Amino acid sequence: MMSDQVRKILSYYENDNAGVLANIRRMLGTGTLADTGKLVILPVDQGFEHGPSRSFGPNPDGYDPHYHFELAIEAGCNAYAAPYGSLEAGARTFAGEIPLILKINNNNALLSLKNPGQSITGSIEQALQLGCAAIGYTIYPGSDQAQGMYDTLQHLGEEAKNAGLAVVVWSYPRGEQISKEGETAVDVAGYAAQIACLLGAHFVKVKLPSEHLEQAAAKKVFEETKIPIATQAERVKHVVDSCFGGRRVVIFSGGAKKGADAVYDDARAIRDGGGNGSIVGRNAFQRPKKEAIAMLQKIMAIYKGE
Ligand code: FBP
Numbered sequence: 001m002m003s004d005q006v007r008k009i010l011s012y013y014e015n016d017n018a019g020v021l022a023n024i025r026r027m028l029g030t031g032t033l034a035d036t037g038k039l040v041i042l043p044v045d046q047g048f049e050h051g052p053s054r055s056f057g058p059n060p061d062g063y064d065p066h067y068h069f070e071l072a073i074e075a076g077c078n079a080y081a082a083p084y085g086s087l088e089a090g091a092r093t094f095a096g097e098i099p100l101i102l103k104i105n106n107n108n109a110l111l112s113l114k115n116p117g118q119s120i121t122g123s124i125e126q127a128l129q130l131g132c133a134a135i136g137y138t139i140y141p142g143s144d145q146a147q148g149m150y151d152t153l154q155h156l157g158e159e160a161k162n163a164g165l166a167v168v169v170w171s172y173p174r175g176e177q178i179s180k181e182g183e184t185a186v187d188v189a190g191y192a193a194q195i196a197c198l199l200g201a202h203f204v205k206v207k208l209p210s211e212h213l214e215q216a217a218a219k220k221v222f223e224e225t226k227i228p229i230a231t232q233a234e235r236v237k238h239v240v241d242s243c244f245g246g247r248r249v250v251i252f253s254g255g256a257k258k259g260a261d262a263v264y265d266d267a268r269a270i271r272d273g274g275g276n277g278s279i280v281g282r283n284a285f286q287r288p289k290k291e292a293i294a295m296l297q298k299i300m301a302i303y304k305g306e
Pocket of ligand 1: 044045046050253255280
C-alpha cells in the first residue's frame with residue numbers, strides 16, 4: 001500500500017510514464033526510510049572525482065566495489081549511486097537488492113580547470129542492462145562548459161525518461177566567475193537547484209548552502225524581501241522553494257568527512273527546512289563499516305523524527 005507521502009511526491013511528476021514513476025517509487029519504497037518520502041542515498045563516485053587514495057585510503061575496505069553495495073544494503077539506504085565500472089563489478093552478486101543509480105558523467109582531479117566539465121562515462125543502455133532505477137548526471141552551473149552540459153542532459157534525460165528511468169541531477173556551481181565561497185552561497189545554491197529542476201530532474205542534489213550571498217542582484221532581493229537565511233534550516237527551505245516550491249525531491253550532499261555531530265546537525269536542518277534527505281558518501285564509506293551503518297541509521301532516525 002502506497003503511503004500518502006509517496007503518493008503526493010509521485011503526483012508532482014505530471015508528465016512521466018509508468019516506468020519512470022515505478023522507478024521513483026522503487027527508490028522511495030526501499031530501505032529504512034521506505035514510504036516516508038525521505039531518502040538516504042550512498043554515492044560512491046569519489047574514486048573518479050578525487051582518486052582512489054583520497055577516497056578509500058581512510059578505510060581501505062572501500063577499494064572493493066562490493067563493499068559499497070553491502071554498506072548501502074546493510075545500512076538500509078534507498079539507493080546506491082556509482083559509475084559504470086563499480087556497478088558492473090557487483091552487478092550479479094547484488095542484482096535486485098537495492099535500487100541503483102548509474103552516475104553517467106564524471107570529472108577527475110588529475111586536471112584542474114577554472115571552468116570544469118565532465119565526460120560522459122555511461123549510457124542509458126548500460127543503466128537498463130544493469131537494472132538501474134535512475135541515471136545520475138552532474139552539471140556545473142557557472143562553468144563556461146555548463147551550456148554544453150545542459151545540452152547533453154537535455155538529450156540524455158529525454159532518452160532516460162523514454163526508457164522509464166528516473167533522472168537525478170547533481171548541481172554543483174563552479175567556474176571562474178564564481179568565488180570559492182560563492183560555490184555554496186545560498187543564492188547560488190537556489191539558482192543551481194532551480195536550473196536542475198528546469199532541466200527535468202526528478203531528484204536534485206546540491207551541497208548545503210552557507211549564509212553567503214554571491215550575486216549582487218540576488219543579494220539585493222534577499223535583503224529587500226527579507227528571505228530568511230540565518231539558520232541552516234532556513235537556507236534549506238530556500239533551496240526547497242527553488243525546487244518548484246517543493247514539487248521536486250531535493251537531497252543534500254555530505255561533503256568531506258567530519259565529526260558525527262556535525263553530520264547529524266546537517267540532517268536535522270535538512271529535515272526542518274523541508275528537504276527530502278541526504279546523499280552521504282565520504283562521511284559514510286570513510287568510516288569503519290559498523291560506525292558508518294550506525295551513523296546512517298541515526299540520520300534515518302532523524303528523518304523519521306525519532
Ligand atoms: P560526498 O558525500 O562524499 O560529498 O559525496 C557527494 C558527491 O556529490 C559525490 O557524488 C562526488 O564525488 C563529490 O561529492 C564531488 O564533490 P566535489 O566535486 O565538490 O569534489
